[in-house]
Amino acid sequence: MQRQIINLDMDCFFVAVEVLKDNRLKNRPVAIGGNADRGILTSVSYEARRLGVYGGMPTRMAKQLCPQLHIVKGNADEYSKYSHMVTEVIRERVPVMEKAAIDEHYVDMTGMDKYIGTLKFAHELRTKVIDETGLPLTFGLSVNKTVSKIVANEHKPNGEGYIELPGVQQFLNPLSIKKIPGVGDTTYIKLSEMGVRQIYTLIQIPAEMMFRIMGQNGITLWQKANGIDNTPVIPYRENKSISDQRDFTTESMDVERIRQLIATMITELAYELRKQHKLTACITVTIRYANFETVTRQARIAYTSLDFTLIEKAKELFDKAYDRRMLLRLVGIRLSHLVGGFEQIDLYSTSNEQYSLYQSMDKIRNRFGKKAIVIASSLKPNPKSRPDVS
Incomplete structure (x- = not known):
């Protein structure tokens, strides 16, 4: 049976959200990025691309190249919200869906053509997403994920493409x-x-x-x-996750040391996210008291894989969970709602130097192991007072 795979790709997703919020940006060269001195651009509009501006370009260089470029700092929470909206519209209407990235989905319609024309269905699905979210979307329909993605890319922006099996090689x-x-x-x-x-x-x-x-x-x-x-x-499931937990061989109520341990756990998990090219949109912190009572706190967050963002939220959740002055015997961290993507989603709030630091740290870990380098907030200056973990 010939496969029928739809690639649904949002057009300049971050910029499109900003245009939706502020119509004055429509048809203008727009970029999402950081400050003019040290920032870099994470997403640019098609109007900006035609003027030579591209994602990953330093903001200072972009402004010199295109003085009329309108730079928006960006809002990760808004982008995550609209990403979830798009996902829900698609998921309600398809048999099998994969969320490949914050702005990209695959749909498998194999075997469904005898019930509904797949091309007609793809057109109606695209129209539904646009109507309900206001965001532009391109789809490519073909025999597998690779070809459907190329078809979509060739029909951007805001287009539709379909290549049947006999014409695949001629198209490529x-x-x-x-x-x-x-x-x-x-x-x-x-x-x-x-x-x-x-x-x-x-x-x-x-x-x-x-x-x-x-x-x-x-x-x-x-x-x-x-x-x-x-x-x-x-198939996309919200419960895809990575996690870590530490059992204390000696029960502890040293809050500062436990917070440092949480920072260490997050650092290792965030590195694993980046290595797998994943982003997380949900963080869960679990603690267990000495009397075996277990408390869990969870929060939805903007898609990210950055250590400092996750550490701050994890410590906040730990403080909410640990509301009794009692010994603890376990702490756990889980990062869930994973999608494919890179840490660039947060670059508009991260300086170029800080981004370079993340890259350098990951290179050291790739060569010498994930424990080869740690951030200062996870250091334990007094090992005798820290909780022993197993």
């Missing part, structure tokens, strides 16, 4: 290899040096040679260039 061949999901600058440069810049050229290379050049990634890239992708649409 003239495109740049940069259009293949997962092809970054390093891969593009490597293949360009070999004279491979179009998908048509790439598919002429034997798969065995791609394996010798790039290993298993070369095979995956070759398959995508040939329109092959058997990756399933993974």
Whole structure:
């Protein structure tokens, strides 16, 4: 049975939310970013892109290049709210949905065409999202996740695209290899040096040679260039999570030391989020008193994977949970409502230097292990007074 996969991708999502809130920004070069001295841009409108501005560009450089650029600081809570709204509209109407990122969803309609025309359904679903949220949306419909995503990208902004199986290779061949999901600058440069810049050229290379050049990634890239992708649409569930808990071998009521332990746990979990290219929208803190009474506090937050943001919220929840002067025997942290994405969502509130610090810390952890570096707030200057954990 031929698969029918829809890729639903919001157009310039952060900027679109800001335009929805302030109509004066419509059709103007707009960017979401930090301050002019040290900030970088996280999202830019199509009008700004046409003037040479791009996401990840330092704010100072963008303003020099485009003096008329309107920079908005951004609001993570608003973006998370609208992301949830879009997800709910889609989830209520489809059999299988994967939330691939804060602004992107996949829908598997395989086998449903005999009940409802999939192209007609995709059009109606897109219209419903736009009507209920006010946000622009593009969809691509095709035989797998890779092709449907490329189709969507080729029909942006605010468009609709459909490529049936017989036309997949004809559609892919003239495109740049940069259009293949997962092809970054390093891969593009490597293949360009070999004279491979179009998908048509790439598919002429034997798969065995791609394996010798790039290993298993070369095979995956070759398959995508040939329109092959058997990756399933993974049903989205809000309870996807990562967690950690520490049992104290010696019960403790040293609040400051426990707060430091929470910071350490969050730092390790946030690193795991970034390594998996995930963001979290919900944090849960659990404590257990010496009498085995368990208390849990939970909060929905703006999508993030940044240590300091999560530590602040975790400590706040711990303070709410620990309202009795009693010994504790356990503390636990859970980060849930995970979606694919990168920490750039919070960059408009993070300086360029702080972002560089996160990247440098992660590089050290990747090389020497996740415990190789910690932030100051998780240090324990007096080990004898800290709770022993197991």
